Amino acid sequence: MVNVSVVILTKNEEANIVDVIENAKQVTSHVLIVDSGSTDKTVDLAEAHGAKVVYRAWDNDFAAQRNFALEHVTTEWVLYLDADERLNKELCKSVERAVATSVDKQYVIKRKSVAFGKEFNYGVLKPDFVPRLFKESHVQWVNKVHERPECGDEKVVLDGFIKHYTYSGWSQWLKKFEQYTTIWAEDAYLRGKRTSLSTAFGHAFFAFIQMIILKKGILDGGMGLVMSCNHFFYTLIKYLKLLELQRKGE
Structure with missing residues (x-):
């Protein structure tokens, strides 16, 4: 096995944890x-399948969780993988070759998203490239x-x-919607960002x-239109939450 650690952030990921660990072990x-307080079987399953588990209390800061992981990495290289993501076989081989060279580079990976049982090619969930x-x-x-x-x-x-299995259902989408819009608004407010209703x-x-x-989200058909409408609503609400914080702070 190569000189790299795969880091996975979790909270209540028992549905994904075994598959993502076994996928990571291909590399x-x-x-x-890095668990932030799971109340399901995530931690037990992770340890049973050979992963090291560390804990950091969740404080609405994804970057802090990822930086905390670096304190516990013992290898020269680190690869970040989300619990709902999977590396394909070609990528596993690419990672092994990259790490073996030991040159000072950062590596970007193409990510394809699957949501609500559909693979998206355009719009909000079009394939992207992530370091x-x-x-x-x-x-x-x-x-x-x-x-x-x-x-x-x-x-x-x-x-x-990477195949990204995001949003298995609408309740999951709504949960992430609430979490992400709130974090964005609070962080933007603390950084001094301000808005208005018309700007929102x-x-x-x-x-x-x-x-x-x-x-080109329309090329994904009906679901492409739905996701574009959702993106309108997501953007509107995060700015309205920022406006709400402004008014409370006046």
Whole structure:
């Protein structure tokens, strides 16, 4: 096995945890779970399948969870994988080759999304490219939600892809919607960002046009339209929550 740790953030992921650990073990024996307080069987199942589990209390900060993981990584390289993501075989081989070179680079991975039983090719859930493989000492994460890595190494795209099994149902979508919009609004407010009702609608309208036309969401058919409408609502609500915080702070 190669000199890399696969880091997975969890909270109540018993439905995914066994599959994602077994998938990660196709690359390495070093699988690190950062759990934020699961109340189901996530931790027990993770340990039973050979993963190391560490705990950090959830404080609405995804970047902090990812940075905390770095304190427990004992390998030269770190690969971040979400509980609902899976590496395909070609990507596993690409990771092994990349880590074997030991050069100072960060590696970007293509990600394909499956939601509500459908694979998306356009719009909100179109395939994207995400930096996920780094030298452990070369990366730090920023932003509480929609977090991103900061790494000065040259970016290289790996062969293969991640399959992202997001949103198995609408209750899950609504739960993430509530969580992400709240975190975004609170973080934006603390950073001094301010808005207005007209600005909120303006951002939401542009978000819809961007997804349905500029990113061709309409080509995903009815679900493409639904997801573009959802993106309008998501954008509107996060700005309305920011406006609510403003008014409370006046």
